[in-house]
Amino acid sequence: MAEKTMEFKTELSQLLHLITHSLYSHREIFLRELISNACDAIDKIRFAALTETDLLDGDSDWKIRLSEDKEAKTLTISDNGVGMDEEALVENLGTIAHSGTKAFLARLQEEGVKDNPDLIGQFGVGFYSSFMVADRVVVDTRMHGKDAVKWESEGTGSFTLGEGERETRGTSVTLYLKEDAAEYLEEYRLRSLVKKFSDFIEHPVVMKVTRTKTEGEGDDKKEIEVTEDEILNTQKAIWLRAKTEISNEDYNEFYKHISHDFNDPAEVIHYSAEGAMEFKALLFVPEKRPFDMLMGGGDQKAHIHLYIQRVFISSDFENLLPPYLRFVKGVVDAADLPLNVSREILQENPQLDRIRKNLVSRILKTLATMKDKEFDKYLTFYSEFGPILKEGLQSDFENREKIADLLLFETTKTEAGKLRPLSAVVEAMDEKQEEIIYLSAEHRGLAENSPFLEGFKADDKEVVFFLDPIDEFVMPQLHEYKGKKFKAANKGDAGDDKELKEEKKKFEGFLGFVKDKLSGVKEVRLSTRLKESPACLVGDEYSMSPHIEAMMRRMGQPVPETERVLELNPTHPAVQAVQAMYEADKDDAKLGESVELLRDLAHVAEGSKVDNPAAFASRIADLMARDLKG
Numbered sequence: 084m085a086e087k088t089m090e091f092k093t094e095l096s097q098l099l100h101l102i103t104h105s106l107y108s109h110r111e112i113f114l115r116e117l118i119s120n121a122c123d124a125i126d127k128i129r130f131a132a133l134t135e136t137d138l139l140d141g142d143s144d145w146k147i148r149l150s151e152d153k154e155a156k157t158l159t160i161s162d163n164g165v166g167m168d169e170e171a172l173v174e175n176l177g178t179i180a181h182s183g184t185k186a187f188l189a190r191l192q193e194e195g196v197k198d199n200p201d202l203i204g205q206f207g208v209g210f211y212s213s214f215m216v217a218d219r220v221v222v223d224t225r226m227h228g229k230d231a232v233k234w235e236s237e238g239t240g241s242f243t244l245g246e247g248e249r250e251t252r253g254t255s256v257t258l259y260l261k262e263d264a265a266e267y268l269e270e271y272r273l274r275s276l277v278k279k280f281s282d283f284i285e286h287p288v289v290m291k292v293t294r295t296k297t298e299g300e301g302d303d304k305k306e307i308e309v310t311e312d313e314i315l316n317t318q319k320a321i322w323l324r325a326k327t328e329i330s331n332e333d334y335n336e337f338y339k340h341i342s343h344d345f346n347d348p349a350e351v352i353h354y355s356a357e358g359a360m361e362f363k364a365l366l367f368v369p370e371k372r373p374f375d376m377l378m379g380g381g382d383q384k385a386h387i388h389l390y391i392q393r394v395f396i397s398s399d400f401e402n403l404l405p406p407y408l409r410f411v412k413g414v415v416d417a418a419d420l421p422l423n424v425s426r427e428i429l430q431e432n433p434q435l436d437r438i439r440k441n442l443v444s445r446i447l448k449t450l451a452t453m454k455d456k457e458f459d460k461y462l463t464f465y466s467e468f469g470p471i472l473k474e475g476l477q478s479d480f481e482n483r484e485k486i487a488d489l490l491l492f493e494t495t496k497t498e499a500g501k502l503r504p505l506s507a508v509v510e511a512m513d514e515k516q517e518e519i520i521y522l523s524a525e526h527r528g529l530a531e532n533s534p535f536l537e538g539f540k541a542d543d544k545e546v547v548f549f550l551d552p553i554d555e556f557v558m559p560q561l562h563e564y565k566g567k568k569f570k571a572a573n574k575g576d577a578g579d580d581k582e583l584k585e586e587k588k589k590f591e592g593f594l595g596f597v598k599d600k601l602s603g604v605k606e607v608r609l610s611t612r613l614k615e616s617p618a619c620l621v622g623d624e625y626s627m628s629p630h631i632e633a634m635m636r637r638m639g640q641p642v643p644e645t646e647r648v649l650e651l652n653p654t655h656p657a658v659q660a661v662q663a664m665y666e667a668d669k670d671d672a673k674l675g676e677s678v679e680l681l682r683d684l685a686h687v688a689e690g691s692k693v694d695n696p697a698a699f700a701s702r703i704a705d706l707m708a709r710d711l712k713g
């Protein structure tokens with residue numbers, strides 16, 4: 084094939100620029116990334132060959148080889164994995180940028196973070212980490228039944244493609260090391276890095292090693308140099324080992340290998356299930372959200388590595404965990420699943436269902452223990468993954484109550500920013516109270532000062548704040564928790580209005596007048612929930628809160644117009660004054676304006692926009708002028 088030069092996708096180009104110019108710390112991770120890729124490539128071909136043996140071309144002596152050339156200053160990592168053809172090369176190493184690349188770059192720039200391994204760890208630059216140590220990288224690769232192809236780049240704006248030299252299936256990545264990266268040519272350095280990062284990798288990582296050996300006996304004894312392949316890793320699947328044999332360090336490195344995270348995990352769950360179904364699981368709860376999840380996007384599916392009797396099947400086996408636990412990473416090694424079937428058929432195997440149930444229950448139990456025993460640690464977990472966990476209320480009916488046990492909220496009884504378990508709110512409730520009262524608001528300040536709380540404050544009832552937009556969507560799915568139903572403070576009627584008998588008579592005509600005057604108001608009634616504010620707008624039991632409606636509109640979602648009930652506080656002097664105005668002269672020119680002002684006040688107090696802000700401002704200004712003059 085003729086050699087051709089192609090441009091990297093813009094974001095990739097920027098990413099590479101950053102990697103080559105700014106990232107110096109932790110650069111040894113390039114080896115982990117390249118060995119990981121080699122291992123994945125071997126797993127891919129091995130799995131495909133389970134159903135199509137021809138793909139192997141007789142080569143199934145799996146190996147990842149490190150070879151260094153001290154003169155040329157190159158380090159090559161090669162494998163006999165699946166390899167790539169031209170199309171795959173272009174797609175994988177040139178045009179497809181990680182979904183969060185743009186956002187990642189923006190954040191790096193914004194924070195002025197040059198040397199921030201945390202951020203990079205969350206993002207995972209994979210193959211491109213080679214450019215931290217090399218100023219030129221050559222990938223020579225060959226796929227079954229295809230010609231070898233070569234990819235070459237200096238990590239600037241472009242890469243070239245040409246004919247490859249590999250004669251057998253697999254990939255060789257050659258790094259032309261930077262002047263200051265010569266340490267990666269040294270045997271001891273490579274050996275210790277493999278030990279540290281890739282010891283548990285199932286396939287052997289080999290390197291040619293020259294040793295002096297003594298041969299012969301007595302006078303014939305002589306020293307000779309022998310160069311042999313040596314395996315650098317123990318290849319012991321960590322999840323099969325006894326817990327007592329595994330150090331935290333081992334767990335942490337294994338976690339980093341499968342997750343590409345830089346941080347240690349927050350929690351390790353390692354166990355064997357025996358009996359009706361046999362499997363071993365090694366799961367990790369990360370400490371931080373990975374970058375794509377951080378931006379609210381990312382893959383919505385859980386990816387657990389599935390092995391069957393130590394044979395790797397897939398790194399993204401979707402059915403092993405429900406999407407709301409997608410932050411959990413790990414490995415499941417099952418004993419009783421059939422090996423020689425396609426992935427699609429395997430996905431439907433009923434055993435998987437049982438494994439999933441078992442994993443979910445184990446994870447939820449681990450989180451519950453963390454919440455009860457290490458609340459501060461749980462708070463960190465919750466701030467990272469709470470919103471994702473909540474999605475389970477909508478999808479996992481069987482475990483709804485257990486998920487609800489894990490939820491934390493701000494309430495009228497917590498300081499701003501402090502969270503309290505929902506379970507504690509219910510436990511502290513008066514037994515006679517049948518409902519958990521909540522108020523959905525855009526932020527704490529609005530919630531705290533909402534007129535809807537006035538009645539509950541007077542009765543000393545705790546109100547739970549729903550400050551995460553998802554709360555309003557998922558919490559109603561619960562229907563009830565610990566036998567208590569949920570009730571919105573700003574929706575439905577506020578209960579008993581018998582005390583208002585007198586007022587009702589007095590205000591009857593006025594309420595009808597207000598209703599006629601205002602468009603978009605469903606009903607006007609006297610309020611039992613207001614104590615200090617003059618007015619509020621109340622939605623139906625199942626309606627959306629106004630700030631959620633506003634948010635959906637901002638996102639371009641269609642939101643039907645909803646009419647709400649205007650509630651007036653008959654004890655408030657402003658309401659009384661407008662009512663008196665009405666009684667005195669129904670045709671008073673100021674009456675209509677004052678009625679509108681009452682409605683606008685209700686809007687402002689709940690944090691919504693008034694329909695006509697200029698008119699509102701001018702009415703307030705008039706009132707001020709009058710009041711202050713007098």
Ligand SMILES: Nc1ncnc2c1ncn2[C@@H]1O[C@H](COP(=O)(O)OP(=O)(O)OP(=O)(O)O)[C@@H](O)[C@H]1O
Nearest residue numbers: 120121124164166167175207208209210211254343
């Ligand atoms: N040795 C290899 N053999 C075959 N394909 C490879 C090899 N190395 C990389 N690739 C291909 O290139 C893709 C991109 O690799 P890269 O390391 O950038 O990301 P990744 O491994 O998919 O993701 P991450 O490293 O963030 O988990 C891989 O998904 C794989 O398809």
